Amino acid sequence: xxxxxxxxxxxxxxxxGLQIExxxxxxxxxxxxxxxxxELGFPRIEAGSFVSPRAVPALADGDxxxxxxxxxxxxxxxxxxxxxxxxxxxxxxGADELNxxxxxxxxxxxxxxxxxxxGSLSALAEATAATGGRIHVNATLATAFGCPFEGQQDEGKVxxxxxxxxxxxxxxxxxxxxxxxxxxxxxxxxxxxxxxxxPRDGLTLHFHNTRGLGLVNVMAGFEAGALRFDxxxxxxxGCPFAPGxxxxxxxxxxxxxxxxxxLNTGIDLEGLIALSRxxxxxxxxxxxxxxxxxxxxxxxxxxPPTPP
Numbered sequence: 089x090x091x092x093x094x095x096x097x098x099x100x101x102x103x104x105g106l107q108i109e110x111x112x113x114x115x116x117x118x119x120x121x122x123x124x125x126x127e128l129g130f131p132r133i134e135a136g137s138f139v140s141p142r143a144v145p146a147l148a149d150g151d152x153x154x155x156x157x158x159x160x161x162x163x164x165x166x167x168x169x170x171x172x173x174x175x176x177x178x179x180x181x182g183a184d185e186l187n188x189x190x191x192x193x194x195x196x197x198x199x200x201x202x203x204x205x206x207g208s209l210s211a212l213a214e215a216t217a218a219t220g221g222r223i224h225v226n227a228t229l230a231t232a233f234g235c236p237f238e239g240q241q242d243e244g245k246v247x248x249x250x251x252x253x254x255x256x257x258x259x260x261x262x263x264x265x266x267x268x269x270x271x272x273x274x275x276x277x278x279x280x281x282x283x284x285x286x287p288r289d290g291l292t293l294h295f296h297n298t299r300g301l302g303l304v305n306v307m308a309g310f311e312a313g314a315l316r317f318d319x320x321x322x323x324x325x326g327c328p329f330a331p332g333x334x335x336x337x338x339x340x341x342x343x344x345x346x347x348x349x350x351l352n353t354g355i356d357l358e359g360l361i362a363l364s365r366x367x368x369x370x371x372x373x374x375x376x377x378x379x380x381x382x383x384x385x386x387x388x389x390x391x392p393p394t395p396p
Contacts, residue, residue: 102133118149127359175214272305318337
C-alpha cells in the first residue's frame with residue numbers, strides 16, 4: 089500500500105462504539121480488541137474516555153485500558169475528555185492525544201455535559217493548560233450538523249465555536265453529526281466553511297448512520313476537501329444522551345467503499361472484516377455493518393449446478 093493514504097480513518101469503536109452497549113465489555117476484551125485493531129493499519133484509535141464513570145459506566149475502566157494496550161509505532165491512541173479532571177486522568181494513563189468534546193447545541197451540552205458553553209470552554213482552557221503543550225489536543229463539536237432538541241445549528245455559531253476552540257489551545261477540530269441529522273448538501277457547505285479556519289489535516293468529520301446517510305456524507309465531505317473521518321467497527325455506537333441515537337459510520341463499510349472507488353486508506357480490509365465478524369460474540373447481538381455480512385464485491389461465489 090502507498091505510504092500516504094488518500095483518506096485517514098480513526099477507529100472509534102472502543103470508545104463511541106462501546107459506550108452505549110447494554111452489556112459492559114470487560115477490560116480484557118477491550119484491550120484485546122484495541123490490540124487487534126492496531127495491527128490492521130489504523131493511524132489513530134480512540135481507545136477510551138475519561139468521563140465520569142457514573143455517567144458512562146461502560147467506559148469506567150479507561151485508566152486500565154490505556155495502561156494495558158500494546159503501543160505500536162505509528163498508532164496514536166486518543167482519549168476523550170470533558171474537563172480538567174478527565175485530562176489529568178488521561179495524561180496519567182499515557183494517552184497520546186486528548187479529544188475534548190462540547191456540543192454546538194446548548195441544550196444538548198447541558199444534557200450531555202451538565203453545563204453551558206461558557207462552562208465547557210472554561211474546561212477546555214483548563215485542560216489545554218494542564219497538558220503544558222506536551223501532547224496534541226483535538227476539540228470535537230458535537231451536534232455540529234443538527235440537534236435532536238434544537239434542530240439545525242446555525243453555521244455562524246458553529247464557526248464562532250471553532251474559533252473559540254482554536255483560541256483556547258485546540259490544535260485540530262472534529263465536527264460531529266451526533267444523531268445523524270446531516271445531509272450531503274449541508275456537509276459540503278459546512279466543510280468548506282470550516283476549512284477556512286483549519287487546515288485540511290486538522291479537520292475530522294464524525295458521522296452517524298442514524299438515517300442511512302453516513303457513507304454519502306463521508307463522500308460529500310471528502311469531495312468538499314475533508315481528509316479525516318471517524319468510523320466504528322461493525323457500525324456500533326451512539327450518544328447515550330440523545331434520543332434516537334444509533335451507530336457510527338461502519339469502518340469496514342467505509343474502507344470497502346474507499347477501495348471500490350480507488351482511495352487508499354492503508355487499512356487491511358480482509359482483517360477488518362474478520363474482526364467485525366467476531367463482534368457479535370463480544371457485544372451479544374448482531375451489528376449493523378453490511379460488508380461483513382455480504383462480503384466484498386470481489387468475493388465471488390461458485391455458480392449453482394446447471395439443471396439437467
